[in-house]
Amino acid sequence: VLDRPYQSVHFTTLLKNSLVVSLGAALLALVLGASLAYAFARFRFPGRKPGLFILLLTAVIPPIAFATPLYIVLSILQIRTSLLGLTIVYAVFAIPFCIWNMRAAFQSVPRELEEAAFLDGAGYLSTFRYVTLPLALPSIAIAALISFLMAYSEFAIGWLFVDKAQTVTLSMAIYAMVQSGNAQPWSILGSLVVIMSIPVILVFVIFQRTLLERMLFGALDT
Structure with a gap:
């Protein structure tokens, strides 16, 4: 069944699985990554360095490890x-990148702005939500984009965990069809590739403005 997922699962199910897993992984990686990135950027605690x-090491080690x-x-x-399960796996792989990317963004936010919010009676959570996050939004958007694309295009790790056709993602189905060679109809393969490229x-298009803002921010910061 997994060798020919297009015969047992409709392409809309494959696309839905890919979007659910990718969006879920990106959201989970952002929530956990932003919390940890802020802690590494603003607080001093034992074991910080x-x-x-370790986070840098996990980012360069192949996921198969x-x-x-x-x-x-x-x-x-x-x-x-x-x-x-797939969502958690892909989120784990994306979290180190999110932490490193957002940590740099949080460090670039002037501490004086947060201290002013503290003087006005805001707590850590309110300051983080209304002061720090908006200023770091371009980097957060980049982290979300990369996390989504990492999960959306991944297929090798997924094959180790999935054993049911109903949980196969679109990238896994395309990989299975390519591996089968001439045994698969190339018209269906081409259609799936086009369908997979549409969300990307x-x-x-949605993040285009944010990408330009991030590039401009980086140029001004240097």
């Missing part, structure tokens, strides 16, 4: 073959 080094522990953990939680184009 080793923690940053974490496949076995993730497989065991998700099997224990009984979510290995579900979309939730829409995402870039």
Whole structure:
């Protein structure tokens, strides 16, 4: 069934699975990544520098190296073959990038603005939400975009966890068809590739202004 997912699963299901997993992974990576990035940017605590080094190390290690522990953990939680399991896996891979990207953005926010908010009676959460986050929005958008694209295009790790056609994503289906070679109809393969590219184009159109703002911000910052 997994060798020819297009025969057992409609392409809308494949696209839906890809979008659910990708958007969920991006959202989860942003929430956890923003919290940890702010902590690394603003607070001093024991193990801070080793923690940053470990995050950098996990970002450069191939994802396949974490496949076995993730497989065991998700099997224990009984979510290995579900979309939730795939979402968690892809979010884990995206979190280190989100932390490093957003940490730099939070560090660029002047502390004086946060201190002024504290003097006005705002707490850490309110200051983070209404002062820091809006100023770091371009970097947050970039982190969301990269996290989405990482999860949307990934297929190798997914094959290690998925064993049901109903949880196959669009990228996994395309990979399976390419691997089958001439056994698959190339017209269907081409159609799936075009369908898969549509959300990516829409995402870039939506984030185009934010990307330009981020490039301008980086140029002015240097």
